[in-house]
Amino acid sequence: MKARLLDLAGLFATPLRPSHYLELVNPLWTTHRLQARVESVWDETADARTLTLRPGRGWRSHRAGQFIRVGASIDGLRHTRTYSISSAPERGDECITITVKAVDGGRVSRHLVRQIKPGDYLPIGLPQGEFVLPEAMPVRPLFITAGSGITPVMAMLRSYAALGRMPDVTHIHYAPHAYDVIFGNELKALAAAHPGYKLKLVHTRELGAELSQRRHFSAEQLAELCPDWAERDVWGCGPAALLGAVESHWNQAGRARHLHLERFQAVLAPVPADAAGGHVSFTTSKCETDADGHTPLLRVAEAAGLNPAHGCRMGICHGCDAVLVSGCVRDLRTGALIDEPGDKVQVCVSAACGDVALAL
Ligand code: FES
Numbered sequence: 001m002k003a004r005l006l007d008l009a010g011l012f013a014t015p016l017r018p019s020h021y022l023e024l025v026n027p028l029w030t031t032h033r034l035q036a037r038v039e040s041v042w043d044e045t046a047d048a049r050t051l052t053l054r055p056g057r058g059w060r061s062h063r064a065g066q067f068i069r070v071g072a073s074i075d076g077l078r079h080t081r082t083y084s085i086s087s088a089p090e091r092g093d094e095c096i097t098i099t100v101k102a103v104d105g106g107r108v109s110r111h112l113v114r115q116i117k118p119g120d121y122l123p124i125g126l127p128q129g130e131f132v133l134p135e136a137m138p139v140r141p142l143f144i145t146a147g148s149g150i151t152p153v154m155a156m157l158r159s160y161a162a163l164g165r166m167p168d169v170t171h172i173h174y175a176p177h178a179y180d181v182i183f184g185n186e187l188k189a190l191a192a193a194h195p196g197y198k199l200k201l202v203h204t205r206e207l208g209a210e211l212s213q214r215r216h217f218s219a220e221q222l223a224e225l226c227p228d229w230a231e232r233d234v235w236g237c238g239p240a241a242l243l244g245a246v247e248s249h250w251n252q253a254g255r256a257r258h259l260h261l262e263r264f265q266a267v268l269a270p271v272p273a274d275a276a277g278g279h280v281s282f283t284t285s286k287c288e289t290d291a292d293g294h295t296p297l298l299r300v301a302e303a304a305g306l307n308p309a310h311g312c313r314m315g316i317c318h319g320c321d322a323v324l325v326s327g328c329v330r331d332l333r334t335g336a337l338i339d340e341p342g343d344k345v346q347v348c349v350s351a352a353c354g355d356v357a358l359a360l
Contacts, residue, residue, distance in 0.1 A: 027121045028056030038120045039095055044182045048101040048148060049113045050086065054094065055124060061089050062096065062127035064155040065235070065262070069125035069311040069319055070098065072111050080319060081108045082312040084151040084237075084262070085127065086183075088158035099182060101148040128317055131235065131262040133159075139167060142226055144217070144246055146174035146238030150182050152262055153237060157190055157197070166194040170226045174216070174242065176205040200225045217245045230255060237262040266314040266349050269335040278355040282306060283325055285360060296332065297322075297347040301360060308347065308360055315349035322347050327356030 027035045036053035043049050062068075067084045087097040102113040116122070131152055133141070143153045150173060160166045175181045181201060191199040202225075204215045215221070222229050230253060236246050243261050250259045275293030282288070282301055289304040291297065298320055301308050311319030315333055321344045328339040329350040337353055338345055345358060 030056060034058045034124055035121050036124045038116055038118050038122065040118050041116065044099060045180055048099060048182045050097050050099045051116060052095050052097050055096065060126060063132040064088055064159040065132040065152040066127040066129040068127055069317055071123035072108050074107055074111050077307050079108045080311045082317050086151040086154045088155055088162045090159060090162035099151045131260060140232045141169050142229055142232040142234045143169065143171040144234060144236040146242050148182060149238030153235060154183050161190060166196045168196045170198045172200045172202065172225050174202045174204055177203050217242055219249060233258045235260045240265055266333050268332045275330065276354065277352040280352050281357040282360045283357055291352040293353060294351050297329065297350050297352065310348055313348045315346050318346065320346055320348045322358045322360035325357035325359055328353040329356055
């Protein structure tokens with residue numbers, strides 16, 4: 001009956017849909033785009049804040065470790081970024097949390113940390129991502145995190161705790177100082193309440209610059225903090241330098257398949273020295289410009305004054321997909337060329353390879 005009424009209303013609402021009018025009453029009732037109301041904000045550290053969000057109609061529950069796209073309007077421009085959900089799916093109040101760290105030069109992160117307040121509405125996407133625990137619980141996980149890389153793992157730990165099934169976990173977490181540890185008190189409380197959860201906090205700048213170098217990830221440190229590391233499955237999230245060191249250590253040990261990494265940035269392949277760009281047509285926007293052979297086309301479009309939809313800016317969310325009309329692009333992660341008209345192009349990790357036209 002409700003659906004029929006909405007259909008009927010739709011006849012009179014054209015070209016707008018009833019959902020657009022419902023949005024005026026309550027943004028959480030819309031069906032044409034998913035939004036969330038900010039229920040509360042909580043400062044975790046001096047530069048990291050947790051936002052509790054109540055998603056509206058169309059939301060579906062996440063798996064611990066997944067991320068969402070979050071939109072923000074800043075100075076009239078729409079921006080989107082991806083953030084891991086830091087709450088457990090078992091939270092029980094139909095809210096989720098994201099925990100955002102304000103990074104230097106990060107317009108969106110600083111906006112979310114400094115400007116957003118309870119009662120605001122944010123456009124969000126559905127949960128995505130493969131950085132999750134297997135349905136059949138691993139026996140002995142090793143978590144390696146740094147900075148805000150703790151957020152997806154926090155959802156996993158909270159989920160374990162909520163289900164009352166904390167396994168034998170070792171967790172190595174890096175932060176510059178004790179006061180920089182996001183969720184620091186909660187992590188310690190979890191360790192105190194669950195003997196299976198072994199928390200190893202490493203404060204990389206606590207004792208001065210010279211010693212700090214020795215306190216970043218190393219084989220010796222790993223052997224000291226987690227002697228049985230070779231018998232565990234690993235979930236790691238943090239800056240590129242940490243994950244690069246972890247990946248090479250596990251590769252050398254022949255245990256790459258036991259490694260699950262969530263990166264903040266895409267790992268790019270070397271661009272051939274003779275890679276040339278070309279003339280770029282963004283056909284939907286009727287915008288033309290030139291590009292070199294290594295700048296992501298998302299940045300080319302933004303430099304040309306466009307504001308294309310996007311999310312992670314690192315090739316995982318597909319929020320930037322555009323259809324190739326003609327020409328060729330290079331996937332900057334793999335070096336693979338895409339030249340089939342109609343193919344989808346992730347413009348955040350693709351560069352022009354000669355002249356190219358994209359439906360964007
Ligand atoms: S913005 Fe996420 S894949 Fe391009």
